[in-house]
Structures are given as structure tokens and as C-alpha cells.
Amino acid sequence: MVRTKSPGLIYHPIYSKLDLPFKHRYPIGKYQALYQALVELGVPADQFTSSQISSVEQLLSVHEPFYTEQLISGQLDSKAMRRIGFPWSEQLVTRSLTSVGGTVQTVKLALQQGLALHLSGGYHHAFAGEGSGFCLFNDLAVAARYALTQGADKVLIFDCDVHQGDGTAAIFANEPAIITASLHGEKNFPARKQQSSWDLGLPTACTDDEYLAAVTQSLEYLLRIHQPDLVIYDAGIDIHQQDDLGLLHISTAGVAERDWCVLNECHKRSIPVAAVIGGGYQRDLSALTQIHLQLFYAAFKISGLPLPNTNRWFHALRT
Known part of the structure; x- marks a missing residue:
């Protein structure tokens, strides 16, 4: 399958519009920084699809009604909000619902044209009845x-964030049509792991060669065994050696190789991919953005439309 058009891109400026306490750990500005970097690299602003807010019906397809209602209305107790890690606000809820809707749109575009990327997403610690x-x-x-309502018979969630996708695993523990795979730092959050369809806990200080072998072998096996109609790829970059919450020692070149391998392996098999950027917690937004960009370099190259002035750098990172 030869792609002749750019990958779908989904974004909304609300992603970085959240007032947080001073020195809050979450790098809320990274979404706007990533969008701006892509525009500066030559992606036209009109190529981005604006996210639409998720419907309550969509939320209730996986979340419990009581939790959903309490969280949206601001009635969730303070202990539950501390577990989430954000102070409640209408702004927080709207931002979150828009991001969920953006990932739904990413899946829709991926099923239509083969590849789509969301400049947010990857909120895999949310369980059916609680956030985290x-x-x-x-x-x-x-x-x-x-995706299952749109004709997909089987979906693979391939989660490469450094933290286990515990909420996703728990939600789909009894859903054979959705395969959950998590490649994560074994000693990292969450302390209590859930059972995914496929779990691979990586050792602290894991380096590029070991990591890339794990990703490649896991993906090839899962694609061969399950033959999914769609892959939802969480391209978290908190695996990076400079990440504040990571504990792994993966280089920027390693991140680039991982993203290329995942997208290319699915491309060779004509499997649509919906990718989200996942976690990344460096305080230096410029450095953080450069690592997140590896996913987009890979996607444009797969599509046969490399980003201007970056193709040479991308190749250098992979050699």
C-alpha cells in the first residue's frame, strides 16, 4: 500500500489551555509547542483537523455512569481528584473531553486513510470507575x-509509554476483540500492575538495543497472531533517557527507530494506525518537543511526503 497523501493530524488549542498550580509536574504547554513546531516545519495549519468534544455516550461505552457524572459535574471527592493529580475545574473537564474526542477522530481518520496522529492522547491510567x-x-x-462500531473486528492497543497501561488492561480484561499490549518500565508507576493481553516489563536503565528488540519482536508476534484491523499506538516518549519520570535509558535515536518500526511494520501489512503522543515529562519544552516530533517524521516518511528540511536529520538518527 503506497500512501500518496499526508497522514491525518488532529489537534485543538485547548490542550495546552489549563491553569495549573505553580510548578505543577505536568508539562501542559507541550501540545501547543508540538503544533507550532510542525507548522514551522512546513505543515499547513489547514491540514490539522480540529478535535470535537467526546459525547457522554462515547464515555459510557467504557466508563461507569456514576464516575462519569461525578467527574463532569465536579462532585468527585477530593481524594479521588488527588489520585488523578489535577485540581478540578470546568476547564479541565472540557480539555479532557476534547482530547478523548480527538482520539476518536484519529481512529476515524485512520480507518479512512490508513494513518492518523493525535497531538494529545494516551490517558491509559483511567479505569472504568476512577481516574489516576x-x-x-x-x-x-x-x-x-x-472502532468496533465502525467495522473493525479486532483492535490492537500497542502501548509503548514507560508506564503500564493499567486502566486500559482492566477495562478490556474480558473483551477478546480488543488486544491490550503494554511495554513498560517494570519498576515504574503504577506499583500494582494489571494484566494486559501482552505485558513486557523492561528493566531499569534498559538501553536502545534491548528496547528495540522487545518492541520489534512483540509487535511482529501480536500482528501475526491477532491480525488486527486497526492498531492504536501510544507513542509515549517518557522512555527517553532525559525524562524526569522514566528510568529507562532510551536515546532520541532509539525513539525515532521505535516509531519508524511500529509505523512501517503496520504499513507493510496494510493495517491502519491511529497514533497518540502519550507521556513525556521533561521540563524543557523545546527538548521534549523534539523527541515527540520523531513520531511525525516517521509518519510523513511512511506517507511518502517527508517534512521539509528534516529528512536528512531523521535518517541520521536511525543510523
């Missing part, structure tokens, strides 16, 4: 369930 780890609603789960 900066995650209110599980966009990966909502989008996977949506």
Missing part, C-alpha cells in the same frame, strides 16, 4: 470501542 496518574477518561479505550 493525570488521566480522567481513557481515550484509548473509548476510541477502541468506537
Whole structure:
């Protein structure tokens, strides 16, 4: 399958519009920084699809009604909000619902044209009835369930964030049509792991060669065994050696190789991919953005439309 058009890109400026306490750990500005970097690299602003807010019906396809209502209305108790890690606000809820809707749109575009990327997403610590780890609603789960309503018989959620996708695993523990795979730091958050369809806990200080072998072998096996109609790819970059919350020692070149391998392997098999950027917690937004950009370099190259002035650098990172 030869792509002749740019990958779908989904974004909304609300992603970085959240007032947080001073020195809050979450790098809320990274979404706007990533969007701006792509525009500066030559991606036209009109190529981005604006995210639409998720419907309550979509949320309830994976989340419990009581939790959903309490969180949206601001009635969730303070202990539950501390577990999430954000102070409640209408702004927080609107932002979260828009991000969930954006991942649903990413799946829709991927099914239509083969490849789509969301400049947000990856909130995999949200369970059916509780949030956790900066995650209110599980966009990966909502989008996977949506894919089943759009003709997909089997969906693979391939989660390469450094933290296990525990909420996603729990939500789909008894759903054979949705395969959950998590390649994560074994000693990292969450302390209590859930059972995914495929779990691979990586050792602290894991380096490029070991990591890339794990990704390649896991993906090839899962694609061969399950033959999914769609892959939802969480391209978290908190695996990076400079990430504040990571514990792995993966270089920027390693991230670039991982993203290329995942997208290219699916491309060779003509499997649509909906990708989200996932976690990344460096305080230096410029450095963080450069690592997130590896996913987009790979996607444009797969599509046969390399980003201007970056093709040479991308190749250099992979050699």
C-alpha cells in the first residue's frame, strides 16, 4: 500500500489551555509547542483537523455512569481528584473531553486513510470507575470501542509509554476483540500492575538495543497472531533517557527507530494506525518537543511526503 497523501493530524488549542498550580509536574504547554513546531516545519495549519468534544455516550461505552457524572459535574471527592493529580475545574473537564474526542477522530481518520496522529492522547491510567496518574477518561479505550462500531473486528492497543497501561488492561480484561499490549518500565508507576493481553516489563536503565528488540519482536508476534484491523499506538516518549519520570535509558535515536518500526511494520501489512503522543515529562519544552516530533517524521516518511528540511536529520538518527 503506497500512501500518496499526508497522514491525518488532529489537534485543538485547548490542550495546552489549563491553569495549573505553580510548578505543577505536568508539562501542559507541550501540545501547543508540538503544533507550532510542525507548522514551522512546513505543515499547513489547514491540514490539522480540529478535535470535537467526546459525547457522554462515547464515555459510557467504557466508563461507569456514576464516575462519569461525578467527574463532569465536579462532585468527585477530593481524594479521588488527588489520585488523578489535577485540581478540578470546568476547564479541565472540557480539555479532557476534547482530547478523548480527538482520539476518536484519529481512529476515524485512520480507518479512512490508513494513518492518523493525535497531538494529545494516551490517558491509559483511567479505569472504568476512577481516574489516576493525570488521566480522567481513557481515550484509548473509548476510541477502541468506537472502532468496533465502525467495522473493525479486532483492535490492537500497542502501548509503548514507560508506564503500564493499567486502566486500559482492566477495562478490556474480558473483551477478546480488543488486544491490550503494554511495554513498560517494570519498576515504574503504577506499583500494582494489571494484566494486559501482552505485558513486557523492561528493566531499569534498559538501553536502545534491548528496547528495540522487545518492541520489534512483540509487535511482529501480536500482528501475526491477532491480525488486527486497526492498531492504536501510544507513542509515549517518557522512555527517553532525559525524562524526569522514566528510568529507562532510551536515546532520541532509539525513539525515532521505535516509531519508524511500529509505523512501517503496520504499513507493510496494510493495517491502519491511529497514533497518540502519550507521556513525556521533561521540563524543557523545546527538548521534549523534539523527541515527540520523531513520531511525525516517521509518519510523513511512511506517507511518502517527508517534512521539509528534516529528512536528512531523521535518517541520521536511525543510523
